[in-house]
Structure formats: structure tokens, C-alpha cells
Amino acid sequence: MPGDLAGLTTLLEGAGFVAAGEEAEELLVAAGGDHACLAALVARRLTGEPLAWITGTVVFCDLVLRVDPGVYVPRWQTEPLALRAARRLPADGTAIDLCTGAGAVARTLTDRRPGARVVACDVDERAVACARSNGVDALHGDLFDALPAALLGTADVVVAVVPYVPTPELALLQRDTFTFESARSYDGGADGTDVLRRVLAGAPRFLRRGGALLLELGGDQADILAGDLARLGYADVVVLADEDGDVRGIEATLA
Numbered sequence: 001m002p003g004d005l006a007g008l009t010t011l012l013e014g015a016g017f018v019a020a021g022e023e024a025e026e027l028l029v030a031a032g033g034d035h036a037c038l039a040a041l042v043a044r045r046l047t048g049e050p051l052a053w054i055t056g057t058v059v060f061c062d063l064v065l066r067v068d069p070g071v072y073v074p075r076w077q078t079e080p081l082a083l084r085a086a087r088r089l090p091a092d093g094t095a096i097d098l099c100t101g102a103g104a105v106a107r108t109l110t111d112r113r114p115g116a117r118v119v120a121c122d123v124d125e126r127a128v129a130c131a132r133s134n135g136v137d138a139l140h141g142d143l144f145d146a147l148p149a150a151l152l153g154t155a156d157v158v159v160a161v162v163p164y165v166p167t168p169e170l171a172l173l174q175r176d177t178f179t180f181e182s183a184r185s186y187d188g189g190a191d192g193t194d195v196l197r198r199v200l201a202g203a204p205r206f207l208r209r210g211g212a213l214l215l216e217l218g219g220d221q222a223d224i225l226a227g228d229l230a231r232l233g234y235a236d237v238v239v240l241a242d243e244d245g246d247v248r249g250i251e252a253t254l255a
Contacts (some may be wrong), residue, residue, distance in 0.1 A: 001035070001038065001039040001042060001183075002147050002190060003035050003038060004027060004055070005021070005024055005025060008024035008027065008028065008038075008042070009021045009024040011024075011042070012024055012042075012045070012085070015046055016081065017045075018109075020036065023045065023051055025053060026055050027041050027042055027045065027051075027054070027055070029055075030054065030055040033218070041054050041055075043240070046178075047179070047180075048179055048180065049180050050067075050073050050180060050181070052066075052067040052073040053067060053069045053070075053071075053073070053180070053201065056068075058073060058074060058102070058104075060074045060076070060078075060079065060082075060104040060108065061079050061082055061104070061108040061111070062108055063108065063111060063200075065102055065103065065104055065107060065134050066102065066130060066134055066135075067102045067130065068102075068126060068129070068130045070124075070126045071101060071124070071126055071127045071130045072101040072102070072103075072124075072127065072181070073099060073101075073102070074104035074161075075200070077242070077248060078104070078105065078161055078216055079108075080102050080240065080242070080248065080249075081105070081159065081161070081214055081216050081248065081249045082104065082105040082108040082109070082159070082187055083108070083112070083203075084111060084214060084240070084251060085105065085108075085109060085157050085182060085212070085214045086108060086112035086130035086160040088156065088212040088214070088251075089109055089112075089113045089116050089157045090113075090116065090156055091113055091115045091116065091223065092115050092116060093113070093116045093117070093156035094116065094117045094118075094119075094154050094155050094156055094157075095113075095116060095117070095118045095119070095155060095156060095157040095158070095159065096118075096119055096120070096121075096144055096147065096151065096155045096157070096158045096159070096206060097109065097111050097118065097119070097120040097136075097159050097160070097161075097242075098120075098121060098144075098158065098159070098160035098162065098199060099121075099122055099123075099143075099160055099161055099162045099195075100120035100121060100122045100127065100128075100131050100136060101122060101124075101127050101130075101131070101136055101161070102127065102130045102134060103120055103130065103131030103132075103134040103135075103138060104129055104134075105120075105161065106118050106119075106120040106131065106136045106137075106138070106157055107131075107134050107135060107136055109159075110135065110136070116156075118137060118139045119137050119139065119146060119147065119151065120136050120137060120155060121138060121139040121140070121141055121143070121146035121245045122137070122138065122140065123140070123141065123142045123143075124184075125140055127139045127188050127210050130216065143195075143198060143202060144202040144203075144205070144206060145200065147206065151206055152205055152206055153205070153206065153207075153208055154206070155206045155208060155211055156207075156208060156211050156212065157211060157212050157213075157214065158199070158202050158203045158206060158207055158211070158212070158213050158214070159213075159214040159215075160199050160214075160215055160216070161215075161216040162188070162195040162196060162199060162215070162216075162223065162226065163185060163186050163187050163188045163193065163195050164186075164188040164192045164196055164217050164218065165186040165188055165192055166188060166189070166190060166191050166219075167187055167188070167189060167192075168190075168193040169192075170183060170186060170187060173186065173231075180181075181203075191221070191222055191224060191234055192217070192218075192219070192221055193217075193221055193225060196215060196217060196221065196225060197212075197225070197228060199200045199215060200225065200228050200229065200232055200234075201211070201228075202230060203254070204232060204233060204254055206253070207254045209254055209255070210253060210254065211253070211254050212219055212251060212252070212253055212254075213234065213250075213251070213252045213253075213254065214249060214250070214251050214252075215249055215250050216248065216249045217247065217248075217249055217250060218246070218247055220247075221247070222237075222239045222247055222250050225250070229250075229252055233255050234252035234253065234254060234255065235252070235253050235254075235255040236252065236253045236255075237250060237251070237252045238250065238252070
């Protein structure tokens with residue numbers, strides 16, 4: 001087992017890891033100079049176990065967050081959505097983060113708007129505990145069912161990263177994904193919009209007029225949901241795309 005950055009990078013590159021240099025650096029830091037520990041950590045990574053579960057942390061929007069084993073690991077692709085949600089959140093406003101996972105989006109909102117109230121929820125008790133360890137006000141429950149009635153009609157922002165992978169496409173995910181992670185974190189039903197539609201339908205009860213709904217999604221799901229958005233009273237719908245032109249989310253305002 002190589003104990004230096006170059007050697008470890010070469011090992012990980014050979015195993016097919018795209019960001020081998022960055023991962024090698026994180027593993028070396030986590031091992032703290034203990035070669036036996038490093039060997040154990042690398043062995044876990046070579047099985048496909050998420051790096052954040054091995055090191056215990058992930059960096060999201062420049063914040064170092066704890067990620068416990070079994071908890072969905074926030075992706076860097078979600079960062080623009082989180083920052084956009086922060087821009088829509090008034091300094092003394094209220095935000096709701098659904099399916100918070102480790103609390104990455106909620107913690108980003110709190111960091112950018114320290115005077116705002118940010119409430120998060122997740123159906124997974126492990127995720128709730130992890131989010132709380134990251135300083136997030138997290139509640140346990142299924143989407144809006146977890147939220148207190150006092151939040152009805154008060155939210156300036158509702159943001160969510162829900163499962164949205166179409167069931168037929170689950171098999172296309174990285175081969176090691178479901179060796180460690182649950183399909184519940186990804187499976188969005190036949191066209192990937194099952195949970196997205198539930199959020200669209202439930203958000204107007206909690207959003208104030210003029211409040212913003214921000215959802216991560218992909219493919220043609222923005223088009224699929226266009227009718228729901230109009231019927232439920234959302235306006236000024238913006239489809240969010242990355243630098244490659246791939247659809248990453250939507251932002252809509254409750255008219």
C-alpha cells in the first residue's frame with residue numbers, strides 16, 4: 001500500500017476513480033500518518049464505499065460537514081441550487097429544506113443567512129441525527145408531514161433534493177451505488193417525478209405568496225412537471241442548467 005500522495009493517486013486511478021488525486025489527499029489526511037489505518041481506509045474505498053462515509057466529512061459550499069455511514073452524501077452538483085435558494089431567502093426569512101440528508105443545503109442557508117429560520121426534515125432517522133450534528137434544526141418525518149402547523153404560509157423558500165431517478169434508470173447508476181446506499185435515496189418512480197409531484201402539491205400550503213420553490217431534477221422532468229406547476233399556481237418558472245447545458249433543477253415562485 002503506497003503511503004505517499006503520488007503512489008496512492010496512481011493506485012486509485014488504476015481502480016477507476018475519476019478524482020483520484022483529491023481522494024488520495026483526503027484519505028491521507030484521514031489516516032493521520034498511520035499506515036495501517038490508511039491501508040484500511042483505502043481497502044474500504046476500493047470496494048466502492050462512499051468516500052465521505054470513510055473520512056466522515058464532506059465539503060459543501062465551502063462548509064465541512066459530517067456525514068455518517070448510511071446517510072446520503074451531498075453532491076457538488078447541488079451547490080448552485082443551495083446558493084440560489086440562499087439568494088431567495090430574506091435575511092430574517094424562513095426556509096424549509098426537505099429530504100435534508102446530512103443537512104448540507106439547510107446548513108448552507110443558515111451560513112449565508114444567519115438571521116433566518118431554517119427548518120429541515122428527512123424520513124431517515126440517521127439523516128436527521130446527522131443533520132442535527134451539523135447544527136441543523138432537523139425534524140423526522142415524510143416531507144411536509146414532519147413540519148409544525150406554525151410554519152403554514154410562512155416560508156420564503158422551500159428547497160428539496162428528493163429522489164428523482166426514474167426507476168428504469170437505476171441500473172445505469174454507478175455499479176457500487178446500491179452495494180452501500182439505499183434505492184430509496186434515488187428512486188423517483190416510473191419517470192422520476194413521483195416525489196417531485198408531492199412536493200409541488202404540498203409546498204403552497206407552507207409558502208407565502210411570492211415565496212420560492214427550488215427543486216433538483218434532471219432530464220426532461222421540468223417539461224413533464226410544467227402542467228403541474230401552472231395548475232398549482234406557480235409562476236416565473238426558471239429551468240436551471242449547468243455549464244454543459246444539462247438540466248439540474250427548477251426555480252418557481254408562488255404567484
